[in-house]
């Protein structure tokens with residue numbers, strides 16, 4: 007057994023996690039509520055499976071092992087775990103009540119704050135998950151245009167119209183699948199071709215303004231022009247990029263204003279809140295269509311969101327994340343080049359949300375390689391799942407930890423690729439591909 011895997015074999019490192027998964031799977035399919043927190047993404051035998059608590063940038067697993075966490079609840083805790091300002095706001099609201107028989111003034115207050123910060127946001131409605139917001143946006147677009155087709159790029163949630171385009175479409179009626187067509191990012195000609203072919207049929211273009219890589223100069227402007235020319239509603243899914251890349255979202259960073267935008271994830275720093283926002287003429291469709299839920303307007307999450315937005319306005323949250331994130335990108339790039347791992351891995355994306363992407367070297371299964379990477383970083387107390395999701399709680403110490411772990415693990419990966427013994431170094435079964443959306 008190559009020495010580098012010794013840490014991953016520490017006796018019983020994940021024993022409590024594994025016992026809890028066995029228990030959970032008896033009553034919970036997959037033993038998790040979120041695919042990315044399940045054994046489809048966490049290699050059983052080499053990974054923590056349950057968190058017990060988290061504070062700032064540190065997460066503790068069920069076995070009591072601490073991790074410097076660059077996953078940050080899948081980009082949902084932009085300020086860091088258990089942020090004191092957000093917790094204080096939530097606690098005060100809990101004492102006043104969380105849900106009422108009537109709407110609450112916080113709904114108007116937070117809508118006004120979003121409207122003041124986000125260029126397209128003349129009006130705002132709230133939901134609980136990103137999927138609520140993207141699905142509401144698509145319904146608004148269909149109602150406004152009287153058309154059915156949706157052109158989509160990337161991942162936009164678990165609802166039929168979106169997930170039906172992936173290999174995980176079991177259970178989605180084919181009639182619905184036919185109404186969404188995917189298009190590649192950063193390819194104006196491909197999008198234009200679809201709009202020409204389906205002229206007069208397309209209700210919406212929905213996309214993340216940026217994910218794995220930055221848009222080529224002029225790309226988003228070209229998308230905006232195409233949407234105008236074909237009278238299609240342009241929706242930017244800012245579930246991740248909103249209140250992360252920039253206070254006003256990626257639309258403010260790139261200077262291209264969509265008709266509608268969706269927000270979620272970090273909006274309330276881990277409390278369940280999402281929003282669809284946009285131009286008044288479109289948003290007013292919500293007085294005619296039906297988007298409504300019992301928990302919509304739940305006040306603890308809104309109080310948390312108000313605290314988040316105030317902190318974004320008061321403190322250099324995003325500038326600080328951009329600086330640390332840029333340091334990470336530079337250090338990771340150097341670490342990859344120094345050991346030759348740049349032959350099979352690259353770092354890309356925005357500093358606040360950068361991607362470490364593995365490609366398949368000759369004769370090596372890329373999923374085994376990714377599994378080995380996760381096995382080794384988890385064993386060294388670093389948690390990430392392929393992206394560096396910066397938070398305001400990440401300081402010098404956290405960046406140094408990540409860099410020192412990468413400097414140990416990446417050369418080991420390069421050695422394993424060179425020796426062709428990646429699988430032999432695994433103490434678990436390799437992960438399998440789920441579905442690619444980016």
Ligand SMILES: Cc1ncc(COP(=O)(O)O)c(C=O)c1O
Nearest residue numbers: 135136137161162163243245270
């Ligand atoms: C870009 C994007 N849109 C929508 C969603 C769906 O959000 P949720 O999981 O909160 O429903 C996600 C979730 O990962 C996402 O990344």
